[in-house]
Structure formats: C-alpha cells, structure tokens
Amino acid sequence: MIDFDKVLTPEERTVFTLRGLYREYGYQQYKMSKFEEYDLYAKNKDFLVSDGVITFNDKDGRLLALKPDVTLSIIKNSKDTGGVQKVFYNENVYRAEKGTGSFKEIMQTGIEYIGRVGSPELSEVITLAVRSLAANTRRYVLELADMDVLEAFLSCLGISERGCERILECLREKNASGAASVVEDEGGSQADAALISELVKFHCPASVAEERLSLFIRDDATEAAVGSFVSVLRELIRAGVADSVFVDFSVVNNTRYYNGIAFRGFAEGAPSAVLLGGRYDKLMRRMKREACAVGFAVYVDELARAGREND
Amino acid sequence: MTDYINVALPKGRLGERVYEMFARAGFECPALLSPGRRLIFENAERGVRYFWVKPSDVAIYVEHGVADVGVVGKDILTEYRPDVYELFDLGVGRCDMAVAAKRGFSDDRLRTLTVATKFTSIAKAYYSSQGRDIDIIHLNGSIELAPILGLSDVIVDIVETGTTLKENDLVVVEKFMPISARLIANKASYAFKSDVIDRLTGELARIRSEANDKDN
Numbered sequence: 001m002i003d004f005d006k007v008l009t010p011e012e013r014t015v016f017t018l019r020g021l022y023r024e025y026g027y028q029q030y031k032m033s034k035f036e037e038y039d040l041y042a043k044n045k046d047f048l049v050s051d052g053v054i055t056f057n058d059k060d061g062r063l064l065a066l067k068p069d070v071t072l073s074i075i076k077n078s079k080d081t082g083g084v085q086k087v088f089y090n091e092n093v094y095r096a097e098k099g100t101g102s103f104k105e106i107m108q109t110g111i112e113y114i115g116r117v118g119s120p121e122l123s124e125v126i127t128l129a130v131r132s133l134a135a136n137t138r139r140y141v142l143e144l145a146d147m148d149v150l151e152a153f154l155s156c157l158g159i160s161e162r163g164c165e166r167i168l169e170c171l172r173e174k175n176a177s178g179a180a181s182v183v184e185d186e187g188g189s190q191a192d193a194a195l196i197s198e199l200v201k202f203h204c205p206a207s208v209a210e211e212r213l214s215l216f217i218r219d220d221a222t223e224a225a226v227g228s229f230v231s232v233l234r235e236l237i238r239a240g241v242a243d244s245v246f247v248d249f250s251v252v253n254n255t256r257y258y259n260g261i262a263f264r265g266f267a268e269g270a271p272s273a274v275l276l277g278g279r280y281d282k283l284m285r286r287m288k289r290e291a292c293a294v295g296f297a298v299y300v301d302e303l304a305r306a307g308r309e310n311d
Numbered sequence: 312m313t314d315y316i317n318v319a320l321p322k323g324r325l326g327e328r329v330y331e332m333f334a335r336a337g338f339e340c341p342a343l344l345s346p347g348r349r350l351i352f353e354n355a356e357r358g359v360r361y362f363w364v365k366p367s368d369v370a371i372y373v374e375h376g377v378a379d380v381g382v383v384g385k386d387i388l389t390e391y392r393p394d395v396y397e398l399f400d401l402g403v404g405r406c407d408m409a410v411a412a413k414r415g416f417s418d419d420r421l422r423t424l425t426v427a428t429k430f431t432s433i434a435k436a437y438y439s440s441q442g443r444d445i446d447i448i449h450l451n452g453s454i455e456l457a458p459i460l461g462l463s464d465v466i467v468d469i470v471e472t473g474t475t476l477k478e479n480d481l482v483v484v485e486k487f488m489p490i491s492a493r494l495i496a497n498k499a500s501y502a503f504k505s506d507v508i509d510r511l512t513g514e515l516a517r518i519r520s521e522a523n524d525k526d527n
Contacts, residue, residue, distance in 0.1 A: 098394075141502040174396040174501075203505050246502070250396065266502040271376025272394065273498070 010304040011107065015090050017135045018109050018298060022088035025128055027111050030087040036073050038063040044072055047257050047283060049276075052096035054103055066094040071295060074112050075283065080290045084115030090300075110277075110297035117279065117292035119228070122261055123235030125294050129265055129275055130241040132298050137307045139268035142244055142275070144206065145251040146229040148260050149213070152221040153199065159186055167196065171252050176200040199249050206233050206245035213247070232261060257283040263296070267306035274303040315358050316507050317500075319373055319381035321366035325404045325492060329382045330361070332401065336514035358507070370395060370495060379500035380508060385490045386469060390430045396501055398512050399494040402519050406471040408433060408488035411481045413458045416465070418484075427457030428467040437467065437487055455479045 008016070019029070038055050041048060047069070054066040067073065070091050078085060088111045097104045113125050126144065133140035150171075154164050163186045170179035179200045180193035188196075195215065204212055210230050217223045236242040253262040258278045265275030277296025284293050318333065320326040330343060340354040343361050353360040364372055369381040370393040380398075386408060388397060408430065418424060420443070427448045428434045438445045448463055455475060457463040469490065470476065470483055494515060496508055 139503065143502060174398055174496075176398075177400055178397070203501075203509075246505075250498070266499045268499075268503055271374070271497060271499055 010308050011300050014136050014300050014304040014307065015107075015109055018132055018300075019088070019090065021128065021131055021135060022111055025086070025124065027086040027088040030074060030089045030112075032067075032070070032073055032077075032089070032091065034066060034092070035064045036067050038065040040072050040076060041065055041068060044257075044283070044286070046254055047072065048095075050095040050098065052101070052103070054094050067091065068093055068095050070108060070110065070297070071112060071280070071283075072287075075114075075287050075289060075293070078114055078289060078291070084113070087112050087114075107300040108297050109300050110295060112293060112295035114284075114289075114291050114293045117260075117281075117294055119231040119235050122232045122279070122294060123239055125277070125296065126232070126236060126245070126261070126263060127239045127241050129263060129277055129296050130244055132275060132296075133265045133267055133303070134244070136303050137267040137269070140244060140265060141246060142263055142265045143203075143246050143248040143251050144261060144263045145247065145249045146225065146232075146261050147253060147255060147258055147278075148225040149216060149222070149229050150199075150249060150252070151255065151259075152225040153216050153218065156218045156222055157183065157188060157192055157196070159183065159188070168252050168255070171200055171249050174200055174250050203246055203248045203250075206242040206247055207237055209233060209247040229261070253278045255282075257286070261294070265298075267303055269308075270302045270306035272302070274299050274306060314504065314507075315353065315360045316380065316504060316511070317360045317362070317378045319362050319364050319369045319378035321369050321382060321492075322363045323366065325366070326363065326382070328403055329401060329492060332403075332515055332518050333359075333511070335518050336511055338511060373495050373497050376497045376499055378497070379504055380494060380496045380511070382492050383495055385488075385493055386430060386433070388493060388495070389488070390432050392432075393495075394498065396496040396498060397493050398496055398508070399515055401492045401494060401515060402522070404490070404492040406469050406490050407486040408437075408467065408490060409470040409486040410437075410465050410467055410484040411455075411458075411470065411476050412465040412484050414480055414482050416458070416484075418464070424465065425463040426465055426467055427454055427463035429454060430467055433488070434467040455481055 041053050053068050055063055058064050070089050090109045092105050093108050094103055094105055113121060130142050163182050166182045167179050176197040179196045183193040183196050213226050217226050236245055251262045251264050258280050259282050260279035262278035264273040267274045275296055275298050279294040281292045284291060320330060338357055338359045340352050340359055340361055343352040350363045362378060367387055369383040370387055370391060372378040373381040373395050374393040384404060423444045423446050425446045426434050427450050429450060431447055431449050434447060454466045454468045457466055459479060501508055
C-alpha cells in the first residue's frame, strides 16, 4: 500500500487537496494546451499580472505564446449558453519575474464561475477561496474589497479621471495622506479628504464592517453599491467564514477589466499574496460574452511553502 | 511565543532620529544605540526587533517580508516602486529631487539633453512629463562630477542644503519633488499584524503632530 503522505511533495499535496475541494463544490476540471495565440494577450495586455510573454512561431507561421494566464483562455473558449459553467484548473503559467525580468514557470490552481452571479454565487466563490487557504495553512487572512463601492464613491466626489487613477494608486499603497491631497488638489472639501483617508485606512473584520461601510453612502449609486457589498458580507457570515475575512480597500484591481468584489489571500510565512481573485464582468464584455464571471487563482508553490513554514 | 514586529531602519543619522520617534511611540530598544557592529537588536518586553540596513535596501527587506515595517525615503519608493504599503509621512529627512547644472547653463531644447543620475526612473518620468527627449547616463555616486567633466548637461539628484552643489559651482535649475522619510509595511505582515502596525502608525502621527505644534 502506498503511503501518499510520504510520496507526494507539499506542492502535489496542495494541488490534490484543492482539487478535492473544488470537486466537492461541483467544479469540473478544465485542461488546456500550454500554448495560446499571442493575439489574445496583445488585446488584453493590462489584464496580465506581469509584462512580457514568451512567444514563438508555429510551423504554419502563427505567433503563439506560452500561457502567461489561464482566465483569458477559459473565457475565449466559453459559450454564452445562458447556463452556469463551474471549472477549476491546475496549470503552469509563464511570467516575467519582477526585478530580474527573467521568465519563471509558476504553478497555478484556480476556479472560474461563469453565468448569473448574485450574492450567493459570490459568497460560494469567496468561501472556496477561504477554504483553499484553510486547507493548506494554519494562519491565513482573506482581504476583500468592492470595486463598485469604490467607483460609485469616487464618482460622487466629482474626482477627475486622472485624480481617480492617483487615488487608486494611494489605495494600493495605503497612503492616506496622499489620497487626501488628491481630493484637496481637485477642490474637494476637508470632510471629503478625511473620508477618503478613512477609505484608504479601512481594514475591518467582515463581520463588523457594515456600519463603517455606511459612512460612504452619499447618493443612490453609493447606497446601491454598499447594499450589494453588505449582502455578500452577510452571506459570508451565514457561511461561517467571515472571521478570517477583512474588508480592505487596498485590494484594487484594474477597473478596465474588473467590477464588484476583489480579493486576495495571505498565508502566514509567505511575503506576498498567495491567492488573487475577483469579479470580471467587464473583461467578459470586452471579449463579447454576455455572462458574468468571478474566479480566483492560487499560487501553489507559495501556499505550499507557507504551509511548510507553519508546520 | 512573542509575535515580534520586525523593523528595518536605515543606517545613519536619519535612522537614529527615526528610532527616537519609535522609542517615544512605545517601541524602545535601548541596546540599539550601543556602540558596536551588531545589526540586529530586540526587546522582548516590547515585542520589537530592529535591523540596521543600508538605506536603499530597506524597501527590499520589507517587500520580501523579512521586516514587517521599515523607514525609507520617498525617492527610493518612487524610483523602485516596491510592492509595499506607504503608511505614513514621518516628516523627517526632508530634501528635494532637483535638476542641477553648471552655473550659466541654459537648455535651448534644440538637441537631446544628457542627464546624469542615480534615479533613472524618476528622471525619465520628469522629462517625459515635459515632453523633453533625453539621454540618461546612470551613475552610482559623485553625480556632481558629470556636468563639470562634460559627461552630461544636467544632473537629477537629491538636494538638501545645496552645499555640495555650490562647492562644485553647480546651481539648482528646478526642484520638482519634495522628499521625506516614509513608514512602509509589508502587505502580508499588515494582514496579520494590523493591530500593532496601526498602533505604531497612530503613535508616530501623534509624535509628528506634537513636533509640528512645537515648531509653530
């Protein structure tokens, strides 16, 4: 009898654990080729996590690329059937490393939920993200934001497009005084500057975030956006996973592709996020798909390493 | 087990000044100021561990999670754009990023400007915002020599008092970016230690505000 615990590497154990978890929730494995037509990435360059794609010419002259991303390929091959597609994958992607610029093979596992997306579906995906961390490491945190809340709030402050870009940058850096300066530079009031500082500093357990979020309700659009976000938080509380979820608006995705919730997961021992995800209806529209979509990717090597250090 | 907060401080006068602020904020570690060549100091009672590191390396230690927080100049953050939080402007170590040239130099914009600098990204961004074509010469030190020896037309560098420029017969053409020391944090560390990092940030803000009141 083979003792799989002794035979498998931590990375393999992580992959098998996640595979079991995603199957339990009804996700089907999605296998794909290592190559993709380069054109797909050229059209959606900003969606990629890193610059640079490894390209080569196929025998028929087509320019192909070693996949730097999985989501784009899944969308490209999806069909608007009106139904729901729940898929998971375990693939290697090829990306340029920050700093050195050298290419690296990265093992990624993740899920994509394509179809009608409401609070229960969002809650299911976020719950799976939390359980992906919980199954592999002892201490973990999932940080969650809502891009719709952010966009509605910035829009009602009357910030210019350039100002919004600078504020998004400050949000990513948790630079509260920088964000307040942008509001003041744009002629905003001190009260607005103070409120944007609050948004930048926002880091609050999901279970008690509702009251603090109500600070950002200014008009019908912000009320609707905060209302939708709060209904997701309530679902997470009902699902029993809210204790490890923090609302934090430094989780900012690219607003050209993403909308609604955005999240990332940290495992103690890993110096950066081991899980990244969000809702990407805007990307679906860019790729001429009518369905909504949400998903996440897990960096298997980083998660397995963090799990080892925790042990 | 004590859950330490690990702090990377820049070696030198700025680091010592910043440490005083940290100590007043309740994160003292008296051994840090003792003479010697040790680089790591800790105070178990306060749950804090300090590392003295080269100023330009602070952000690297923090980005890689070896240090939870650190103190670094805005020049380094803008030049290298490390993936860290920039939590607070400590208001110390103030200086400016500036363009300087030999006395009497005037940019006629008829040819590509040659710029010597240690801060390649900052110089590129600055001149690009002016729509000016430049050739960059990357140097690692003694930048002031470049225009004197004819290696470049101008330099882009940090100016504090302007004494070095004056002694080399150079003048500031334009100051374009104020710089000061910033408290930065690793994003994963913040996720697990937000309570203590927020407490530190709050105390540092109080100390800075008291110092401002005294100055006024």
